[in-house]
Amino acid sequence: MSYTVAALYKFVRLVDLEEKAESLQVFCKDVDIRGTLLLATEGINGTISGDGESVSRLICFLESWPEVDELDVKYSSSAGHSFSRLKVKVKDEIVTMGKSGIDPNEDAGTYVEPRDWNDLISRDDVLLIDTRNAYEFKIGRFENAIEPGTDNFRQFPDWADELVDGESQPAAIAMYCTGGIRCEKASSYMRQLGFDEIYHLKGGILKYLEEVSQEDSLWEGECFVFDSRVSVSHGVVSGNFEICYGCQMPVSVTDKESSLYEAGVACPHCSEDALESDKERYRERQRQITLARERGEEHFGDYANEKKAQKRKSKGAGGYQKNTSN
Known part of the structure; x- marks a missing residue:
């Protein structure tokens, strides 16, 4: 189905x-x-x-x-x-930026439709910024995009502050993200910093991959998504990446060919630093996942969910939870 x-x-x-x-x-x-x-x-x-x-x-x-x-x-x-x-x-x-007074409802950049995006980012006077995290940028990006090198969106304002303090300022800025929400909020922050000509990709990478043909595309690689598909490519079809249960980093086909890769346990990003006790725990978990799949059952106890569960402040997964802090 x-x-x-x-x-x-x-x-x-x-x-x-x-x-x-x-x-x-x-x-x-x-x-x-x-x-x-x-x-x-x-x-x-x-x-x-x-x-x-x-x-x-x-x-x-x-x-x-x-x-x-x-x-x-x-x-x-x-x-x-x-x-x-x-x-x-x-x-x-x-979408957590952690800065008060940033309101895209009041002030944000200019939407750019996917069909017009190539023309914009091909301009010599436009600085192209990827507002996603470093691990997302690593597996796919637009040509000539700048990577802020952030681990989470909270770090973006600090990077932007350094940009505005630089000696030379770009005439125009174009920003993008997965679905449009991060770059829209980032555009609001950039406007607050004093940048006037700010653009952001409407619908994000996902809409671009849906509407722009691969032949006309300026996108390189795959787009990380925050669900079990891990990544998507042109046409928004499932990509070739998987998630390492040991470190939660995207794993490529090449990564899986490494001697450091062990399905459900570790990958080249984390294998050498992982504790053997953790690896054995992940091996047992992977065995249970494999058995569940062989029985045609769904396994809910993967490492990603366990990791998230440790961060929960209240019990009752799957239920409505009121947030008291961010």
């Missing part, structure tokens, strides 16, 4: 967040929607999977909220559910 994956967001002023989260939780469970949905006073953000009809019903449900009206949604397909469970959370931000 083919499933639909939807990456969605909108910067919009939301009210009654807890009530919305509770109703959203009930709706998603009723139609077997899985994934993560974040609500904050600045808007909504999430990536979910489900059968096509259920996903369409969810989008209609969200767009029925008077503040939302119309979401930015990128659709793709997956052979199965791309997430093992559902999480609906109320947060301080729908």
